Amino acid sequence: MRAFARLYERLDATTSTRAKVTAMADYFQHVPAADAGWAVFMLSGKRLKRLIGAAELRSWIAARSDVSPWLFEESYAHVGDLAETAVLLLADDERERRDLELSLAELIEDRLLPLRGSDEATRYAAVCDLWARLPIEQQFVCNKILTGAFRIGVSQRLLVRALEQASGIEDTVLAHRLMGHWEPGAAFYERLIAPDDGEADVSRPYPFFLASPLEEAPERLGHPVDWLGEWKWDGIRAQLVRRAGGCFIWSRGGELMSGRFPEVEAAAEPLPDGTVIDGELLAWRDDTALDFSLLQRRIGRKAPGATMLAKAPVHLMAYDLLEADGVDLREAPLQTRRKRLTGLVAACEDILLSPSVTAADWDGFSALREQARGRGAEGLMLKRLDSTYQVGRRRGDWWKWKVTPHTVDAVLIYAQAGHGRRSNLFTDYTFAVWDGSELVPIAKAYSGLTDAEIAELDRWIRRHTRERFGPVRSVEPTWVFELAFEGIHPSPRHKSGIAVRFPRIQRWRRDLAIDAADNLDDMRRLITD
Amino acid sequence: MTPATELIHLDDHGLYCPAGDFHVDPWRRVPRAVITHGHGDHARPGMGHYWAEASGLPILRKRLGRYAPIDGVAYGEPIPFGDVTVSLHSAGHILGSAQVRIEHEGRVWVVSGDFKRDADPTCPPFEVVPCEVFITEATFAYPVYRWPEGRDVAGEIHAWWQECAAAGRPAVLFSYALGKAQRILAELTHYTDAPVLLHGAMVDLVQIYRDAGVSMVPTTPVSDLGRKTDFAGRLVLAPPSAAGSKWLRRFKNAATGFASGWMQIRGNRRRRGYDRGFVLSDHADWPSLLQTIEDCGARRVLATHGNTDVLVRHLQELGIDAGPLRAPYGDAEDASQDEESIGGSGDESNTGDA
Numbered sequence: 001m002r003a004f005a006r007l008y009e010r011l012d013a014t015t016s017t018r019a020k021v022t023a024m025a026d027y028f029q030h031v032p033a034a035d036a037g038w039a040v041f042m043l044s045g046k047r048l049k050r051l052i053g054a055a056e057l058r059s060w061i062a063a064r065s066d067v068s069p070w071l072f073e074e075s076y077a078h079v080g081d082l083a084e085t086a087v088l089l090l091a092d093d094e095r096e097r098r099d100l101e102l103s104l105a106e107l108i109e110d111r112l113l114p115l116r117g118s119d120e121a122t123r124y125a126a127v128c129d130l131w132a133r134l135p136i137e138q139q140f141v142c143n144k145i146l147t148g149a150f151r152i153g154v155s156q157r158l159l160v161r162a163l164e165q166a167s168g169i170e171d172t173v174l175a176h177r178l179m180g181h182w183e184p185g186a187a188f189y190e191r192l193i194a195p196d197d198g199e200a201d202v203s204r205p206y207p208f209f210l211a212s213p214l215e216e217a218p219e220r221l222g223h224p225v226d227w228l229g230e231w232k233w234d235g236i237r238a239q240l241v242r243r244a245g246g247c248f249i250w251s252r253g254g255e256l257m258s259g260r261f262p263e264v265e266a267a268a269e270p271l272p273d274g275t276v277i278d279g280e281l282l283a284w285r286d287d288t289a290l291d292f293s294l295l296q297r298r299i300g301r302k303a304p305g306a307t308m309l310a311k312a313p314v315h316l317m318a319y320d321l322l323e324a325d326g327v328d329l330r331e332a333p334l335q336t337r338r339k340r341l342t343g344l345v346a347a348c349e350d351i352l353l354s355p356s357v358t359a360a361d362w363d364g365f366s367a368l369r370e371q372a373r374g375r376g377a378e379g380l381m382l383k384r385l386d387s388t389y390q391v392g393r394r395r396g397d398w399w400k401w402k403v404t405p406h407t408v409d410a411v412l413i414y415a416q417a418g419h420g421r422r423s424n425l426f427t428d429y430t431f432a433v434w435d436g437s438e439l440v441p442i443a444k445a446y447s448g449l450t451d452a453e454i455a456e457l458d459r460w461i462r463r464h465t466r467e468r469f470g471p472v473r474s475v476e477p478t479w480v481f482e483l484a485f486e487g488i489h490p491s492p493r494h495k496s497g498i499a500v501r502f503p504r505i506q507r508w509r510r511d512l513a514i515d516a517a518d519n520l521d522d523m524r525r526l527i528t529d
Numbered sequence: 530m531t532p533a534t535e536l537i538h539l540d541d542h543g544l545y546c547p548a549g550d551f552h553v554d555p556w557r558r559v560p561r562a563v564i565t566h567g568h569g570d571h572a573r574p575g576m577g578h579y580w581a582e583a584s585g586l587p588i589l590r591k592r593l594g595r596y597a598p599i600d601g602v603a604y605g606e607p608i609p610f611g612d613v614t615v616s617l618h619s620a621g622h623i624l625g626s627a628q629v630r631i632e633h634e635g636r637v638w639v640v641s642g643d644f645k646r647d648a649d650p651t652c653p654p655f656e657v658v659p660c661e662v663f664i665t666e667a668t669f670a671y672p673v674y675r676w677p678e679g680r681d682v683a684g685e686i687h688a689w690w691q692e693c694a695a696a697g698r699p700a701v702l703f704s705y706a707l708g709k710a711q712r713i714l715a716e717l718t719h720y721t722d723a724p725v726l727l728h729g730a731m732v733d734l735v736q737i738y739r740d741a742g743v744s745m746v747p748t749t750p751v752s753d754l755g756r757k758t759d760f761a762g763r764l765v766l767a768p769p770s771a772a773g774s775k776w777l778r779r780f781k782n783a784a785t786g787f788a789s790g791w792m793q794i795r796g797n798r799r800r801r802g803y804d805r806g807f808v809l810s811d812h813a814d815w816p817s818l819l820q821t822i823e824d825c826g827a828r829r830v831l832a833t834h835g836n837t838d839v840l841v842r843h844l845q846e847l848g849i850d851a852g853p854l855r856a857p858y859g860d861a862e863d864a865s866q867d868e869e870s871i872g873g874s875g876d877e878s879n880t881g882d883a
Binding site: 067068074092 | 773804
């Protein structure tokens with residue numbers, strides 16, 4: 001527990017993703033496998049279920065700390081974190097010596113899990129023993145484990161990177177092994193970091209090639225005949241991997257989404273083994289893209305029911321072919337890949353081929369771009385016909401040319417209650433983008449969400465407030481929103497050095513992790529006038 | 530409970546004593562002002578005449594100007610205002626800080642000003658003044674606020690400084706320039722006699738404390754050192770307003786810390802983005818507030834400045850006649866909607882020393 005509490009402190013003390021990865025890797029390298037296994041469990045955001053209810057825990061803290069229930073609630077509201085409130089209210093409890101030394105695995109396996117199903121008196125006594133005897137600096141983490149609210153700004157991707165650093169096992173293998181259901185413990189962790197036996201090769205995707213925003217006039221790109229135009233579809237970028245009789249769907253964030261889109265897997269059935277398609281998952285019906293919000297409702301569903309499947313049918317819109325007949329095609333020119341893709345997709349009734357958009361000149365493309373919205377697209381993609389499939393965001397060969405306005409994916413960091421109709425509801429938000437490893441506020445936005453989304457976000461903000469002072473609350477950086485804005489200009493008055501005009505929320509990007517948010521340099525590049 | 534029967538009430542200039550015709554810590558111009566201490570939200574310019582505790586005079590002169598009409602009064606010395614007798618009593622908040630005792634026709638009210646009960650080598654300890662009505666501050670009036678010993682916190686600061694030095698980094702510690710900075714410098718004498726570097730806003734104030742005989746570690750103004758100075762391993766004290774400023778850039782790769790009672794709450798530490806938070810406050814914590822109310826024997830308590838509602842309700846539950854005395858300043862819950870002013874960013878009691 002001492003090591004795990006220290007890890008928590010280190011993760012808590014930094015917003016740098018690199019520092020977080022280093023802290024986790026250090027931890028994994030220095031603790032026994034049983035502890036590491038439980039740490040992976042906690043850091044994955046999994047929780048010990050059916051242990052102690054939140055209401056029960058609140059009443060115990062109030063009782064143990066000897067403050068009136070209302071005063072406990074006021075204190076909790078002031079602190080904004082149940083685990084921390086407990087520490088602060090119980091800190092001067094000197095009834096026992098704080099000499100309890102437990103490992104993380106001992107705490108969970110010997111002290112907490114046996115409490116399942118026991119009566120309240122037994123559980124209360126056991127928890128009070130921890131409160132009285134665990135060293136103060138371990139109380140917070142212990143309470144976090146009890147409350148199940150173990151959020152610390154670590155995405156699955158960071159966790160996997162840390163495990164990779166600690167074990168030398170490749171990230172895709174680790175991600176694969178973390179899929180599905182597992183019981184934490186020493187055996188689990190040892191298996192997790194065992195040498196690669198090739199079991200993950202079957203599912204392994206390629207790193208995504210990402211387009212850069214086109215800021216200059218397209219004329220600068222040369223002659224249109226060298227370029228493939230496509231609609232910039234507005235869904236979830238994904239790779240469909242078909243190998244050894246299996247079908248695996250990966251998100252851009254490195255999340256394996258198999259099982260969530262059974263209709264897509266069914267559609268991929270006719271594809272031969274050794275095929276990898278890059279494309280976009282879209283809610284789609286009758287040749288039309290449905291609203292993104294419908295797709296959103298599918299994102300969180302691990303096993304969608306029949307109603308959901310009927311309401312929001314998802315298709316793969318194929319962009320590119322990365323592997324065919326088990327051969328990596330990424331070095332082949334785009335036109336070759338696309339030709340083979342066209343042939344493959346023709347055999348699959350329910351896989352869509354991203355249509356090519358052609359125009360005689362750039363003015364023609366420009367006019368088409370303005371029609372994008374009407375087609376459920378965000379603009380045009382421009383891809384050089386002889387481009388290879390590269391890794392990450394490389395400028396030069398692939399451009400995204402969105403219809404105006406500009407948009408940015410930014411992270412919600414502060415919320416404030418609105419006024420009038422929106423009073424006592426958190427409707428005024430502050431958003432941030434990355435500046436290196438730091439989130440810097442770039443805009444406040446008040447409009448753009450539906451009432452239902454506002455209500456949902458309001459509830460979430462209340463539960464995930466980091467701290468509150470007066471009307472403003474800061475929240476755990478968790479959610480990415482797409483903001484639209486009309487213009488951008490330098491502003492020495494703002495910490496970010498930029499100010500945007502008329503920012504508003506375009507959409508709640510539940511599909512993006514915060515490390516996928518945009519960065520300040522990209523925004524600065526948009527400054528033209 | 531009409532103002533006429535109250536020895537003190539709030540008017541739109543501040544706390545007013547009609548029987549003696551003077552204000553305590555007024556925020557608008559009045560002819561007669563009794564000042565509890567030199568923080569900016571308590572000592573404002575433009576009053577007709579000031580009365581304040583003598584040891585705090587240099588601080589007030591710095592804030593209000595050399596020629597401000599101030600009478601310095603020793604702790605306990607009676608000041609007549611007509612039928613009313615006023616005296617100042619140590620509040621333990623900062624150098625020269627005072628509670629105001631007001632006696633009229635056998636009635637005694639005490640205005641606490643900002644106060645604390647914790648040990649502080651830079652000012653005399655809080656004096657318990659028996660009274661009927663106690664007007665108390667309530668900045669940290671939640672049971673989650675319980676301060677560690679100041680000397681232990683200085684030990685943590687010293688250890689952090691050493692860690693930074695070992696890592697070849699400067700350590701920049703933000704703290705309020707008046708009171709907190711000097712308390713840190715004084716407590717550090719238990720751990721080191723190495724010099725500490727000062728931001729310009731602190732230099733005069735530290736000298737005022739030295740002149741008052743407060744023993745502190747040696748200090749050097751940052752401005753005395755050349756631009757090319759290597760600050761690795763040095764401890765620098767700076768006011769919170771210097772965070773994010775150009776001035777700070779010279780301390781390459783600096784670790785940053787903040788010493789404040791607000792640092793008790795993890796969310797504050799995180800939101801302000803400092804590497805370390807040190808829990809050190811010059812205000813009363815929850816147990817001290819309750820202890821003080823019990824010690825002074827007041828049959829009625831009026832709370833102002835901070836989280837008054839919580840304290841009032843708790844006192845009422847204990848059977849004490851308590852109510853809020855709302856002031857239009859320094860009320861954390863009513864703080865302006867400007868993000869920067871939230872989280873006790875100015876001073877714990879708002880605009881503070883700045």
